Amino acid sequence: MAEKEIIDNIEGEYKYGFTSDIETDAIGKGLSEEVIRIISAKKEEPEWMLERRLAAFRHWQTMKLPTWAHLDIPEIDFQDIIYYAAPKTRKKLGSMDEVDPELKRTFDKLGIPLEEQMALAGVAVDAVMDSVSVKTTFRETLAEKGIIFCSISEAIKEYPELIKKYLGKVVPHTDNFYAALNAAVFSDGSFCYIPKGVRCPMELSTYFRINAEGTGQFERTLLVADEGSYVSYLEGCTAPQRDENQLHAAVVEIIVEKDAEVKYSTVQNWYPGDKDGKGGIYNFVTKRGMCRENARLSWTQVETGSAITWKYPSCVLLGDNSVGEFYSVAMTNNYQQADTGTKMIHIGRNTRSRIVSKGISAGKSQNAYRGLVRVAKGAENARNYSQCDSLLIGDKCGAHTFPEIDSHNPTAVLEHEATTSKISEEQLFYCNQRGLSTEDAVGLIVNGYAREVLAKLPMEFAVEAQKLLAISLEGSVG
Amino acid sequence: MLSVKNLCASIGEKQILRGINLEVRAGEVHAIMGPNGSGKSTLASVLAGNEKFTVTDGSVEFMGRNLLELSIEDRARMGLFLGFQYPVEIPGVTMANFMKMAVNEHRKFRGEEPLAAGEFLRMMREKSAVVELDSKLTNRAVNEGFSGGEKKKNEIFQMAMLEPKLAVLDETDSGLDIDALRIVATGVTKLHTAENATVVITHYQRLLDYIVPDYVHVLYKGRIIYTGDKTLALKLEKEGYDWLINDYKE
DSSP states (O other): OOHHHHHHEEOOOOTTOOOOOOOEEEOOBOOOHHHHHHHHHHTTOOHHHHHHHHHHHHHHHTOOOOOOSSOOOOOOOTTSSBOOEEEOOSSOOOSGGGSOHHHHHHHHHTTOOOSHHHHHHTEEEEEEETTEEEEEOSHHHHHHTTOEEEEHHHHHHHOHHHHHHHTTSSSOTTSOHHHHHHHHHOOBOEEEEEOTTOBOSSEEEEEEEOOSTTBOBOBEEEEEEOTTOEEEEEEEEEOOOOSSEEEEOOEEEEEEOTTOEEEEEEEEOOOOOOTTSOSEEEEEEEEEEEEOTTOEEEEEEEEOOOSEEEEOOEEEEOSTTOEEEEEEEEEEOTTOEEEEEEEEEEOSTTOEEEEEEEEEEOTTOEEEEEEEEEEOTTOTTOEEEEEEEEEEOSSSOEEEEEEEEEEOOTTOEEEEEEEEEEOOHHHHHHHHHTTOOHHHHHHHHHHHHTHHHHTTSOHHHHHHHHHHHHHHTTEEOO | OEEEEEEEEEETTEEEEEEEEEEEOTTOEEEEEOOTTSSHHHHHHHHHTOTTSEEEEEEEEETTEEGGGSOHHHHHHTTEEEEOSSOOOEEEEEHHHHHHHHHHHHHHHTTOOOOOHHHHHHHHHHHHHHTTOOGGGGGSEETTTOOHHHHHHHHHHHHHHHOOSEEEEESTTTTOOHHHHHHHHHHHHHHOOSSOEEEEEOSOHHHHHHSOOSEEEEEETTEEEEEEOHHHHHHHHHHOSHHHHGGGOO
């Protein structure tokens, strides 16, 4: 198999690239205090929320775009973006049957089971279309256990005490440029609260979809697992195929109280742009969780989409004996760029963390792992194990690793392993000889390479992610 | 079944096969022997379609088709199986998963439905018994961490699963201890029928004690210089190749 042919064949078709013809209620382009007031008013928010947004906006105006990532980011005109777009609702929705049929078809196309299938799948879904949360399923079932799962806009109105207590606690608006922007303009997202000692009986799930043209999407997710509780949470994302670049700047905050456990899985499949690098989502996301004593937070991500990904789901291991995990598969093809990784901040004693990162680069893409393991002075007996593997397909792509270790305690034990490999012609010949096409062979080899991470996903999503990896590599090999 | 005429092939500038002629009919077993570097493995690779080699002349007909214009996978799906001398490892891909894809690709090619999971598992169990392959190995990644013997057994297991028309086994006996050799060789014999054919490439007569060949060919410097019956292998074992190749030495 010639190297060239291997490369020529990777250019998969994006199958979520449709747009839906839904009337949207959008405001004009641009960002100002006035726009923020409009967003807040449209969402009928209390005064304190507006004040928080304005504070974030004022701070954002003093900040500069971060440039440290290994990314080539075209200039973004923040005044050329629509900051609020919502599917127009004809009237207040009483039941599922009243959801706009076109919107329902969109979610059907995405394979999101909004209705009866939900019961079978045992998944509760909050679907966010453009900027607003469309429908949250299974609320009643969850409510029996005292679990709150709703859109963040509703939570602001209905559970102001919880929101005031937790929002911005792990990711304050001063954290970084995109977090500040999000804090100012976020339009919706999900809120989840698991009460003390409750094991959430089903997977909770959020689907994000950008539909309207020229809009940015800024969701805010806040997840609180109270003492001794457990929840597994999944988010998925898709967007239509457009020639323009669209901005997505989300913030996810997780609070894992004493003895609680949270698993947060992401399958990110925003439109990556076409094979010439035209269009695609700019994905600048801040995700961070804080663990109290004996708490455990596990991030699993499968990143195949977006033109640019800038994302570092992190764990602040505040409490003694807390555990943080990060499992990642990041795949880039054509002209995609990804700079992704994690931060493990060890503050408590006997804290442990584990990082398994699998990068896959194909086409002319650039894929970077960036990680920080920090051990604070008081973090006696902290342990970290990091493994960063890169798989290269073809010879025009790049894989980069930027691991940083910053230890202030001599009792810390930190391990780092890294490998770089290529799919060999011998492997492809072997698979071909057994009757597999080269494309299937590459999909198989890549899935084998990523298996350790995919195994961490909930079963039904692992299958989905496997298919996604194979699809995203379509055309990479000949 | 297989008709090779004047096959010439090279790697880069180097000519390796210099006019191979070979006829294989259903039900036959052929052994190809010869000193190191004479082109035995190259012949196997070229038949399978390995693109490292360039065919410079000649023709190959397989099951009535021009083999040389088919892709590697189509050759395989038509029933050409290559038992590798050095099977590669594919980390993270389980044997079960790998075989399921392979078997179903073969079935699709023949216009058959994919096998149901239960049927497939039954088939895996049945076929792994042919070569006494520990069925636990089918849950491990393809050839990863397999011993030399296990890798070779695994090749024959795959042959059993795919039921090829023509199996070309490239030094399947190399690196095997006596017990493993017996198991692998008996496995191959069990799979032999009147409808299929086997070409074994080997250095040693001992394999042919189990897999009794109808023809033994001696390959030297890219040509088949001599063909005999099974007694030829015994003679070669005793006397070496000198008496045959003297005429061809420069």
